[in-house]
Amino acid sequence: MRTIFKTVLAVFVSISSSSLFAQHKDFTQFVNPYIGSAGHGHVFVGANVPNGAVQLGPSQISQTWDKFNGWDWCSGYNYKSEEILGFTHTHLSGTGIGDLNDILILPANGKQHIQQAPFNKMNEGYGSKISKQNESVSPGYYKVLLEDYNILAELTSSERVGYHKYTFNKKDNPHLVIDLSFKMNWDKPTETYLKLVNDSTIVGYRFSTGWANDQKVYFAIKSNTKFKKVDFYNDSTAVLGYHVAKGQNIKAILAIDPTNPVELKVGLSPVSTKNALENIATEIPYWDFETAKNKAKEKWNDVLGKIDFKADDNTKTIFYTAFYHSYFAPTIFSDVNGDYMGTDKQVYNDKQHQNYTVFSLWDTYRALHPLMTILEDKKSKDFVSSMLKIYQQQGKLPVWHLWANETNTMVGLPAIPVIADAILKGIIDENEIELAYEAIKSTAMGHDNGLKYVRDLKHIPIEHMDHESVAWALEYAIADFGAYQAAKFLGKTTDAEYFEKRYKLYEQYFDQEMGHFVGRHENGNFRRPFDPLMAKHRANDYCEGNAWQYTWLVPQDVHGLISLFGGDKQFLKKLDEFIALPEHLDDASPDISGMIGQYAQGNEPNHHVPYLYAYAGEQWKGAALVHKAMTKYYTNEPAGLCGNDDAGQMSAWYVFSSMGIYPANPMDGKYIFGSPLMEEASIQLPNGKTFHIKVKNYGKNNIYVNKATLNGKNHSNTYITHNDILNGGELIFEMSAKPNKKFGANKTFRP
Template identity: 75%
Template structure:
């Protein structure tokens, strides 16, 4: 009796939770998302079916057109809006990067002739793949649908965190078959060892190991099919592998004849550890055969995160905003199994860890805005990002730089994990038990020797003689990281360390060349580089990284006062900033990463993302509003080319999420969100602690881009920024807007950040 009562009670409770959940999610925010935004030109976003932070990104892989202007670069994610064909559906995709990898485990449903090799561009009849048209393609958060015209197959897909779910409806029933191509590779990626095994007539398992951006990527998988897989032919490359149920080689493929009278469904589980775990992931996440239910679940998961901000604006603005928020949840991605197993950077399988392990840390990008955004929206995710990074530290003896599928790629400059760790500590996302480990990780990482750190250790500048290029970029990023180390040391009462890192975060001063008024590379003998051209932006040749002196001279977000002094005081600072955004938009020989130009300001690349907000530091908040407004409205649209550069694992999007609400964490380590100009009527943020932070806009009009005055919970508010502390307590921030600047707002010294 007791048992039954208890059961009934639990059922009732679950029902209540269910109802509660449904009530909370009555709004469908996914309707505002347009996944095509950023899929044309250089946005490089993933297009397909995933869930927030999902390990699986299931979607099409297209033909990287290596003869186009950018030599295939615009297919870094595997997809570009301009493509009119699909080679197959792969289960992992990067999003917004400038280097291509992944596109693992290609599956293609087909009819007619059995092809083994991908079709060349423009010759779809010469290999596998099909023409598609945008008219027959639908993309929604967690759902992708396309008609494979050449095959007469309607392909749909959805996913959970670790499982991709395919449904193929065959309109044409001529020799229906599936192709699995583990050797399929595009961009930087190259398959090294692949394995496919039929374990029963509905189940295949295997792995695909590859070398690319991730030097040693291991993807294990399991495929559960709704239809029997009796007639299977294995190949290695184009060579038949005979008579076995297992095939191993560098490019294993399988052709499987199937019955297609009813829709064919496949569930594909991924694992970084084993195919046993991949099978378990299917069992844990999508045990049943119900595509529509799985799709509903994916939609629900997206609504859960998109609904964290209730953003009220016109339809177009909502589309841009929610698509940006959607893209902010693509990375980092889950990198473990449902049971907690993951593959470490130390090539060990770590078992049943009690945290969610992540990968796809594009930290040089994301430390600036995406991670701070997550500190407003998420709790456990932030804690798990830190736990993951500390584990990586223990495995490779330095914090991650650019971590991808168990590999340190060491991409980009600086020590970009440190600002994230520092911000997490200061905002309370690190358990007390891990405080010492976190500081040890930061200090050990900062006390390295490579890439100029040996000079920084000694409180010196990095001579250009010691590295081919980018020395100033390394140094400025180090200074930012050192500010994080300083803040952590202060917080943890490590006075000596604080003193040391305070000196280090000031080292940027050593690169300031008074003669030219910029940060300039220095020779070992102390002299600055000559000849000097502040506009020169030659990729991997100058002393900057994807930028020029003009763009890097502002890269002191952690010490704007110090930079102001260095530049000769507020007036000179302002004048130089004004000049910066009025310079001609000329870039010779520059990386395509430098894009979204306003003068020499580049919205399309990260080192400038804080720049609009610098005006606020010197009392001219209205100019921050102007510049942020210009960047938002000129370079973020609802068109497929609506991102002006690589989305960079969501940083470009996170910048917009913040900026369009009128705030931005210009220094991602001081808990201040600087005011810019809100684009919406109101935004309500459901904070992870249960409180609500509302930003309301009075006199919301397109032309009213200037803040006139501000109230906080109804009381006048003079400061030109708001703190994390304020926000987390919940409350209402109201911007009163106008078409003309109120130059007084934020002008007072004590009002500035």
């Protein structure tokens, strides 16, 4: 009996230790937050938690606007900068338009400045030089030495609260600068306000216009040390009176005692200063920076641990950094009590769903949202619910939603694929299904941007839309496939028949003579002259692309596209030609980047292209292309992204692709095989099951799938389904350095 007891105890201890190890595994050590912070990646660098409203980090001087320089500070930070003006609480990550960088705070000493320093003249205003050897960042934590002041700044955060810790090594006239007039990129303040509540609390708001036309952010600042003196300013003019200041450019200088490290908790709210204070009291009620920092790290490990990815250290770092960036947006946009600001600028309350904003949908409908449907069913429900609220408040589904503002940025109706996919996958509350379909149909039946022609099953004439008509039309067709799928799923037969015709309208733009989608006149004639390589921004029929890059934008009906070319052979020949073209563009948008031939990995309309080969029976060619894109354009360097990260879409593409699968059509529940980069990946599913992907013959030269098995059985299909993943189990890729051209060649086994 003792022997049995000892054996059972040993097994129990072994299992417990194993579980404990998995539970406490530190995935954050494999994240390099600097990836994408140089060049055109535009990623946020600072302290945040997954999908947090607060993204607390440095804001730098946006350098001159010659060519790309100013553009490369869309997030407020670029790796090559060697100065910091202050720390702001909201940022965008990976976008091509800049905004936010709200509520600037800077610890300082010596001479007091209320105007920011100009570029390369740090002694003429507030701000400090920094050096990379004195800066570090990890998930949930940022640290830097402000060299001009000899102040060590440390930052962490919760969802709605930014936590600052400043250690003053130099104590000459120590003070804090608060600048509500601080602006970056397109943003500028319209009304700002500060109120001294007591000797350690300040509240206020900042209203502004920019990319978000009418942004409102309320805040509260609590300090662990008393303010010895507070001076308010409107721009450079002192504001008489001690407690309140209101104007367009309100600032404050707070004299403090730096005997001990100065700590600040800054709560944000889209609704009120009262709610901002409640957010602080609820999320970080204590004064303990290390505890807050460790909790932020735990939150990152919770999400990063959803995929246990095993590969060489370099690939592992690129993977986990991409995974990390996939959780920067959408961001929380409500208070702990459920209050949020609607697009109609009314205050609402929802305790059932978390409300979100920062929906970069033209980018993220392709991979980021499908990734979340696997990993985050609750968040995915909340994303959809947030979009439905936006629909109710503004009369259409969001296009690019930013802090209670519709920016109407980019083309098409990109919320429809996300919501349709949620309906098909059952990731939506039952009581919202009819509202979801109503939102899809109502939005699809609009009139703007050529929709009035689409409604009548006609092409959009270039007389009506002198540029981007093809881009709009192709994106509409993708959204219309979502409407078709949702209608069919819900038994709305008449609607399904109508939207089936609409999602095939792409055929009307196919110019057989040129072999491309081309804009058409009202009389039906195709645009002439025509140059398929011309990519001049806002001067052709495409958005951030050319005819070659838009030739493949039919993920909803790839076999229909193949038929337009006359069959598999001609389609594959055209794809091969596309990849072999010169990597050259004249006077093109900088978004068109990461070139392999004319394939542009750096821009979303091409993200599904490597996987099209599988539809025509040559999966091995897609494997070679996707492997080249992953290894050439995703690196463990600050310039390790070939384009804007686009609120996580570029990163989500890599997360999928490095595991060997990708949702080429984000609305049919199929994940097409590519070329896995890892030895093994274990996906922890919300239903408690695990889906394993294992790679036999793992090696840098073994880029081709020789064969696959699913749950121990030979798997001849060149794809798996969403249900295959959710059911748990094991997919095994057997890799080879030489292509198995028979794998997926038979039409029976193609997606």
